[in-house]
Amino acid sequence: MFETSKPMTAPHVWDVGALCHAIGDALQARFNPVAVRGELSGFSRAASGHCYFNLKDASGQIRCAMFRRAAEHVGFSPRDGELVEVRGRLGIYEQRGDLQLVVETMQRAGQGALFEQFLRLKAQLEAEGLFDAGRKRSLPPLPRGIGVVTSLGAAALHDVITALRRRVPHIPVVIVPALVQGAQAPQSLVQALSKMYRLAQAGQALDGDLAQKAGQPLIDTILLVRGGGSLEDLWAFNDEQLARTIVQSPVPLVSGVGHETDFTIADFCADLRAPTPTAAAELVAQPREVWLGALGLMQDRLDNAVQRMLDRQAQRLDLAGQRLGRPSQQLAREQLQLSRHAQRLRHAMLIKLQHKAQNQQALEANLPQILQRSLERQKQQLERMDLRLQLLDPRLVLQRGYALLTDDGGKPVTQVAQAPAGSALKAQLSDGSLDLVVTPPRLL
Template identity: 85%
Template structure:
């Protein structure tokens, strides 16, 4: 039986095939000659569909092969395949007849090494980590309220649209400065370095302006976003450049790396102050929604209002209590006068009792000691008269009867000094038998 791989006889006319029949025949020939087949190669363009099926390419320096791994086989994978890894697969070679493509249907996969690019990535990562470029201690926190945001990415990248959309939605009041750069290809690392360096200079100029307004009028940039959408390991390779890594750690302000998808890691991610899983997430990390801050301000204002009101209430209570304790000066003076009068009455009563006792003693002793008793009684009487005189002198009404007056202002406060009675002041003078309203005309100091 002749195979389609056998050369036809020169004299024989070639067979005319239907396209589908030819694809089917080629698939049968591959099945008979090669399958099952084991292939070693580097993963490229690996993706997992929503159905669970995986699609990727296997490649080496001289060629590449399209592969498919259906869910029943993918569910048994013992690792997460990544672009750049060197793997060994086993499967069946065939033709995908709908497109006429050669395709390897993979039934099992295992690592065969890390792949050339991935090994290069690991070597550079180990080197920079040993130098301390990834140290958490050198990473800075993001500003809570940035005054300006710098963005480095390609103008044609979908990542730029995602970032700008997120920033406009969350913080439309914050200015955004975009510095374009290549994000893929041989020239991309140098382009990224130049864009970052430009932003660094602008950020430093803005800081100088903030310290000294005469230094210039540069924009204030508090944060930088370095972003790019997803892709294969080769697509993201520009962000695994050593010079770019060293440039990132020199940033004068916090820098966020948002490169690729959540499962993608680059050297730039480890050097940045913060790694975001996607470009959109990078924008959201640096930009808290305005509504969040407005709500926080409202909450703080409410707390401040309550605290001030409580303080005012406490002070008002203290003032009321002090007023109750102090009272009006005239009332306090009246209470003092009443208390003094009571004390004087008690003293007179005590003196009368003592005098009565002395009189009684005098009567009892007169028959025995008339002359001595008389002198003693006379001395006691004189002593009592002197004490009575002193007591009378303490009576404030006597002071007022001698021509003195008690001055007080309109609020009832005592006036004891000239400076308390300016010209035109209305005062009240309390005399021995009543009060007189007076007006100050010309105060004089002694």
């Protein structure tokens, strides 16, 4: 008797992209976020600012990508062979199907505690507004004096002084020394800055001439500088008290601590961060040649403007001199104009006299006809007035059978109420008058 095996269930058929996406979800749920320690290999920075590299050890390696936003906060310059600790998220780069770690933070191995402390202080001070761009001031274009706080034995001081002597040898430099490394360095830096602030405020309280006569330095900007080093070497510039002292500076303060890739809390608090101590000096000191060139250009422009103005005034003077030097020409022009006006006046008067003479001759020739027409118009007017008077004669009305009644006083009687019974009236007819007596009305 033979046994029949059960048929195998067919596996689910995935699209490639969907499978990669599902694997990524599984990694996200199982591992992320993840921290990895390893050696940098094949580190490169693209033009976009994104960084790509491998993390490896003796038993394996993994591809990594760190985008520009995260790369900008790395406090050192990563190099192949360095041992680092990174934090990030595992995922699948679906275009290639590769396992990839997207790095969010990176630090040298062994510096984790310090770096975490740095991040906590940075977040705290940023929340308090110590890093706000609105409180940062612009550097003066022409400082009257420059203050420098650093160690007297530091190479950074030599670099700063060399740059300032080369670019602005005429500007005085005030140096207040301080420790820049070690346990006592933060307090030393705070004290040095406080002293520099007092000097700057004292100089600002006096006018320039008075300050110089009193031997008081005029400080318009301050440089806080130190050369490069490890995170431990630069740790004094990550002190909270130092950060709060920096933001109290009465004049713009430039931080030039470490190399270009080094960042400290002091950099975020300063009005301006310079990548190196030498760059800090160059930022506050435009070369003297630049200003001399600008002054020369301004002088040329001023000379040209003055020369153009003098030329215009000279031309006006020449024209005025020509007018004053030849008054006979002006007099001749005025006389000619006067002669023209007189000739026009004579011509106008002659024409008016001619018109008047012509009108007089026409009047004499037509006088009989004018008189005859005038007499006829007056005769017609008189006849019309006579007719109007005749029409107004009351006798014409009386001839048509009407009579004019008057009372014994001669007043016209126009209403019955004016002639009661027994009243004496007079009736004027067309050929005489009658005396009347009003009788009472008859009863029917």
